[in-house]
Amino acid sequence: MARVAIVTGGTRGIGKAISLSLKDAGYTVAANYAGNEEKARAFSDETGIPAYKWDVGDHEATLAGCRQVEQEVGPIEILVNNAGITRDGTLLKMTFQDWYDVMRINLGGCFNMAKACFPGMKERGWGRIVNIGSINGQAGQYGQVNYAAAKSGIHGFTKALAQEGARFGVTVNAIAPGYIDTDMVAAVPENVLEKIVARIPVGRLGQANEIARGVTFLASEEGGFVTGSTLSINGGQHMY
Numbered sequence: 001m002a003r004v005a006i007v008t009g010g011t012r013g014i015g016k017a018i019s020l021s022l023k024d025a026g027y028t029v030a031a032n033y034a035g036n037e038e039k040a041r042a043f044s045d046e047t048g049i050p051a052y053k054w055d056v057g058d059h060e061a062t063l064a065g066c067r068q069v070e071q072e073v074g075p076i077e078i079l080v081n082n083a084g085i086t087r088d089g090t091l092l093k094m095t096f097q098d099w100y101d102v103m104r105i106n107l108g109g110c111f112n113m114a115k116a117c118f119p120g121m122k123e124r125g126w127g128r129i130v131n132i133g134s135i136n137g138q139a140g141q142y143g144q145v146n147y148a149a150a151k152s153g154i155h156g157f158t159k160a161l162a163q164e165g166a167r168f169g170v171t172v173n174a175i176a177p178g179y180i181d182t183d184m185v186a187a188v189p190e191n192v193l194e195k196i197v198a199r200i201p202v203g204r205l206g207q208a209n210e211i212a213r214g215v216t217f218l219a220s221e222e223g224g225f226v227t228g229s230t231l232s233i234n235g236g237q238h239m240y
């Protein structure tokens, strides 16, 4: 039987590319989403991948959502923590809510999903967790103390859980995308984005499927000796 993968924020942007790449590789995929019903329905119609709605920042909703996926699709063996939001602004302008929402969803979401999925992986002696971090969690970014802190936290979370998962056959890795051609990056003011792209040695934004290919490798059998690592996919913008 094909292994079951869940991709959070899996119906749009990088998450959609990951869902499709895992499906193409032969996995049974379920995608989680939080808000955009219309896009989620269009995604399921287009791909045949079921979409499940819950807020990964909500602990109880996440436990219930994952239980439903396991009942309807099968035990979750591959978890991709991709869901994330931005609430950019300089510290002086950032509200506590902007800070809290990003920490709760981007970093809290990883904890909530791992709490739901890790015990089953441990019991079955096999699991793959891939967390989507960010270049901005590695290098920082003006106007993103919330996002950089949450993404940096994801990199620490990855290395800590990798140590706990290793003896149970569960690998835990992160990918640190650079600037990828998605709605999130399109929201960056044009003049700011131009300056950012000018600092990418490869000379362009990345494509969502360039992240998805990395996730699919880390999720594979062949990725079994890779754990606690961070794969940077950023066009050379930050060599770390």
Ligand code: CAA
Residues within 6 Å of the ligand: 086, 088, 089, 090, 093, 133, 134, 135, 136, 141, 142, 143, 144, 147, 177, 178, 179, 180, 184, 185, 188, 189, 192
């Ligand atoms: N370094 C130093 N100074 C900077 C700067 C930088 N990178 N960017 C802006 N400034 C300066 C400006 O020049 C300006 O200075 P003056 O007041 O002296 O003119 C001052 O900071 C304030 O700038 P703004 O008027 O632009 O401030 P703002 O509050 O309106 O906007 C901002 C600030 C929201 C941070 C805006 O610049 C912005 O959106 N920046 C992009 C942030 C970004 O890269 N987000 C990534 C989103 S995509 C993502 O996160 C995915 C991923 O993982 C990569």
